[in-house]
Amino acid sequence: MGGSSHGVDVRVLGPLEVAVDGTVLDLGGPQLRALFVALVVADGRAVSVAALVEQLWGEHAPQDADRTVRTYVSRLRRYLRRASDALGAAELIVTQAPGYLLKLDRGVLDAVRFERLAAEGRRALEAGQPGVAAERLVEALDLWRGAAYDEFTDIAALDAEAIRLTNLRHNVLEDRIDANLAAGQGRELVAELEALTAAHPGYERLWGQLMLALYRAGRQADALRTFHRARSLLREESGVEPSPVLTGIQQRILAQDQTLLPRESGSDTGPFEAGEKALLDNGDLRTSRKHFETAYHLAYGAGDADGAARSVLGLSGLWVHEDRSATGTHQMQTRLEQALSAVGAGSPLALRLRVRLAGEADYRANDHSKILALLSEARQADDPVGVAEALSIAHHCVLGPDHGRLRRTLALALIGESSRTGRRADRLMGLLWHTVDLFLGAHPHAERRLEELRRALAEGDFLAVGFVVSALQVMLTIRAGRFDEAEKEAKLCAELGEAAGDPDALGWYGAHLVAIRWFQGRLDELLPLLDQLVHDSSLSTVDNSYFAARAVAAAVAGDDRKAAASLARLVGPGLAELPRSSTWMVTMNGVAEAAYRLRDAETAAQVYELLSPFADLPVMASLAVACFGSTHYALGIAATAMGKPERAVWHLHTAIQHNLALAHWPAVALCEARYAEAMALHPGQ
Incomplete structure (x- = not known):
């Protein structure tokens, strides 16, 4: 069972327990335990005394309920003394308006660790690493000792959270079976899946997994009978026909589709x-x-x-x-x-x-x-x-x-x-192409299509597409502003690209790092890397984006000569002559930024004219693997460099709205800063 830092465990995936170095603490009677759980689920927020009274007694609160809550808190603090000492805290329960707050690192809570491990397992499965995925998912499931918040079924406030965790537990179980199947198992899973489909007859994914396991076990007839059994149960209980996914598995079994069988390392094919x-x-x-x-x-x-x-x-x-x-x-x-x-x-x-x-x-x-x-x-x-x-x-x-x-x-x-x-x-x-197209066009259903692609990949490894999906996830993590997490994901993504033999493994890793440092305001740190990347033979012949990135990095570092030299590589032949490849928008965005920083009005005017027809598109690199926000941002800073503050204000204000729609929080913050600068130049707005 996965332990937390400092030897402290708070366990809610079963009967409530607080353990220090494996020793379970006495938390007192039901009311004290209920009070503690109310503070746990508040997720680091202060809970008012009135809310605690409501949760403990409802409509039957005693007249001195407020004082009783304070007494309970005092007693809980004594019970939790070993935990607070282990964590180096004066008190775990602190007084904070309008009541009390549980000052606890979320990592000590088993439900938080469960969700973290579940997400890691899912990412590994999508990345084509079924062994790693199964390990993480089993570790997540092993944290459960019973029903979530098991002893608090009479507290309505906990019902929704318990149901959410229970549903997630079932999803993780199905993901773990998918990982086992992706690793080549079949016969080993039949008994477990027979029990699961009996317990959850409405879960079509389990039926599909059972059909595949039976087929791999050499029981094709049983696999087909399982489909008919599932269809009968779905009709009787819900009045619906099986989904296209389940029907598709049946049709592939009927066709004796060899791709349903695990890969055999010893096969003697040519x-x-x-x-x-x-x-x-x-x-x-x-x-x-x-x-x-x-x-x-x-x-x-x-x-x-x-x-x-x-x-x-x-x-x-x-x-x-x-x-x-x-x-x-x-x-x-x-x-x-x-x-x-x-x-x-x-x-x-x-x-x-x-x-x-x-x-x-x-x-x-x-x-x-x-x-x-x-x-x-x-x-x-x-x-x-x-x-x-x-x-x-x-x-x-x-x-x-x-x-x-x-x-x-x-x-x-x-x-x-x-x-x-x-x-x-x-x-x-x-x-994959359709998913990429929706992201490139800022379509609101892009992430919905990405989820469909992830489900398709869950049927079995496909490294080339899995690499792109991994890169898209890095892009989304950057949009969310979680830069440390994005940097770790970017490294794993590059490793997956190398394993797949994709020529873009290095180029996309560079794009991810540039996007992260761009929004951190630390692009100058990448200047040595960019000096190498601009001449790397793994880059596409129609990719000029790294010259633009190097120009910006040099300008940020205060090296205007190098910035101007890099910019000249692009401007010299004429910006209009650059190929409109998958990295053209990113290149133009970098040119606009460099021109803005170098106060190059002539170049800014060129890029403004070229980008204007695409003002409402996001600036994205390659297969949407890095996003620099709304094109209106590039137009706004180009207009600033051109000495057109009124136009700049309009573009940057529009960029803020577009970036909000993209949920690109770092781009929103950058646009707001540039908007304030433009407003200062045009006080009449």
């Missing part, structure tokens, strides 16, 4: 099959490349043109421009072209090769005309795999701010096409 499984089932870019490289050489040496073509398509990966080096880029292009010349000109394989070649060329040229033409051709040919690949690649080529509606259309089409390809990778990529 390198191409192993590469396909790693890429399309698990999103493991690093492992798939090794297998596809072997498969390519074997097929090429054997004169197997189709096998070589399929292998080089696999080597191309899930994303566009996965190999950022000049050598890798041109070798891949040569392989694709050679494969295309060797296969049948009108074959589906030839069309897929042409789609990939068009996408790679368009991405580097900041264009999308070739890939959209090939998408139209793929739709006419009606090859589901070719259409799905064209949709995903096309989406990657239109990540600039001009194409929000087109991106959403492509993403939704990919989700739909995945039902024809039957490939899990297509469904996850479509869902």
Whole structure:
């Protein structure tokens, strides 16, 4: 059972206990215990004497109830003396208007530790670490010794909290079973799940888990019977049909879908099959490349043109421009072209090769005309795999701010096409692209779509998409202003990206650190790192954001010469000539900030003109992995640098409202500071 710091435990997940170094303290009778719990659930807030009287006696309070409460508090302080000594506090219960406050580190409360462990387990599961997830979730569940606030069922104020914790406990149990399934278990879970479905027949997730466990145990007929049993119970008790999720599991069992089975390390499949499984089932870019490289050489040496073509398509990966080096880029292009010349000109394989070649060329040229033409051709040919690949690649080529509606259309089409390809990778990529699109467009349902994506990932590991989801979570933590937590998450995210073999692992880690330090006002601390990152070969050829970040960091550090030099890298060729890639908005935001700090009115005027059409969008990096708030902020500081205070005031006021809608609290604070500065320049407002 997880202990707390200083050897003090306050336990409410079962009968109330306060323990010091494992010894349970005597808290007195029921009234004293109820008083203590009332202070615990107040979560560090003072509780009035009147509220304590109401909780202890309700309508039957004695005439001297106030004095009795003070007497109870005095007695509780004596009972808690060992705990206060262990924590180095004069008193745990302090007098504070309008009554009393329990001065206690929240970490000593088992319910708080339970929720913390549950969240860690959930994040590990989403990150594709089922072993770590199961460990954290089991540790969380082991904290329970009975029903939450077990002895206080007659206190109405505790009912809602007890119900919330109980529901969360059930969710954690289901998450732990998902972690076990993701780790390859099946037969081992059947007995437990049989008992759980009997106790909770309305919980469809448990039925789905039982069906999967039975199927893995070689009991396909029992798995299908379980579906029919669940459907009958749902109809009888709730009058509803099973959800599409449960029906989908049934259909995959009927089709004997091999992806439902755990991965077998000793399988003797060939390198191409192993590469396909790693890429399309698990999103493991690093492992798939090794297998596809072997498969390519074997097929090429054997004169197997189709096998070589399929292998080089696999080597191309899930994303566009996965190999950022000049050598890798041109070798891949040569392989694709050679494969295309060797296969049948009108074959589906030839069309897929042409789609990939068009996408790679368009991405580097900041264009999308070739890939959209090939998408139209793929739709006419009606090859589901070719259409799905064209949709995903096309989406990657239109990540600039001009194409929000087109991106959403492509993403939704990919989700739909995945039902024809039957490939899990297509469904996850479509869902991921749509999630990203909603964040890039500041859509109020973006986090709802993210939750749907998390549920889809809970069905099994898919490292490439899990890496992006992890990066999105870092972005949201930064928006919430929890910088220390975000920095830890960013490091874990980078490790996940490295494990997946994603080329953006380092670049996104840098983006996270820049966003954190930007809002902390400590960007100058990253100047040595940015000096290296601007020339790192892992960055995309169309990414200029780190030059802008270095310009701002240098300006913050007071090194105006370096700031101006970095800015000149971008302004020299003309800001309008920079590719409108997925990092263009962040680049322009950095240019605006640097121009503001350097009092560069000419550059500020250029960036103002370029950003104005996108004023109502948030400034986000790449696949929405870092957010710098409303574009109106960049326009406001650009207007300030231009000597247009009235315009600056309007933009910054609008930015505050937009950042509030984003729940981006650090951006709100920064905008408010700049707004005050602009108001001082324009006192007539």
